[in-house]
Amino acid sequence: MRDFLRGLPVFAGDLPVFDTDKAPERPDELFAAWLAEAVDAGVREPHAMTLSTVGADGIPAARVLILKNVDEHGWQFAAHADSPKGQDLARHPAAALTFYWPARGRQIRVRGPVRPEPADRSAADFLARPPGSRAEASIGRQSRVLPDRRTLDAAVEPARR
Ligand SMILES: Cc1cc2nc3c(=O)[nH]c(=O)nc-3n(C[C@H](O)[C@H](O)[C@H](O)COP(=O)(O)O)c2cc1C
Structure with missing residues (x-):
């Protein structure tokens, strides 16, 4: 297995250079630009991300979710409040998000507090x-x-x- 894994390529192909001087001040704007580039580069489901929460036993729990929106207020996802992740977040309202877009060699890591949306906005998302x-x-x-x-x-x- 070790040799098999060592033989698999990583960061293959031409990858973009990250010029930090040209990066926008707001991380959500950089994210939006990189997301568009990932789509253009043919990354499948670039809006699929890993959401990591803290379990009741103190051990991290992670699963894939779809990104619903991103703006100056943060990254938004939809989840059932009664689900294990919903219960994790009720107990410990903080999380990490991880995206990986292989064709661009880019990983995006986000972490911070998690807040529920107001009920009317959750309802609008559900009805859509x-x-x-x-x-x-x-x-x-x-x-x-x-x-x-x-x-x-x-x-x-x-x-x-
Ligand atoms: C590509 C993909 C997208 C998913 N999107 C969501 C989502 O947006 N919301 C959600 O609750 N679960 C989504 N799931 C299912 C979750 O990964 C997970 O199995 C489920 O939410 C239960 O997680 P929990 O037991 O940690 O609460 C998705 C799974 C995959 C593979």
Whole structure:
């Protein structure tokens, strides 16, 4: 395995130089510019990011989420409050985000406090999703063990209706 891993390329190809003198003052503006470059470079799902939280046992927990927005107020994601990550954030409202865009050789690391959006903005985000995704999100129960697939389908159907 060690040799196999050593044989895999990293930082392959022509990568951009980071000229810090030309970087904007605000990190969200630099992020937006780099995100556009990542899209142009063909990075798939550049808005997928790892959200790391602090678990109740003090051990970090991480999972992939989709970035919903970024502006001068910060990086925004959508998650169920009852999910393990939602519970982590209720207990310890701070997190880290990590993006990696291989075609640009760029990693973006963000860390800081996490605040819930006002209810009306969360509702607007929810209502903007396709019906199927709203139905699945409204069930909750993220990461809880299901006895079988039919239990999930049985819960989705009334939510979809
Ligand atoms: C590409 C991708 C995008 C995802 N986007 C989200 C998302 O935006 N919100 C979300 O709650 N879960 C998303 N998930 C699922 C999470 O990774 C995770 O499995 C789920 O939220 C449960 O996490 P938790 O048990 O830590 O709460 C996504 C998974 C993948 C692979």
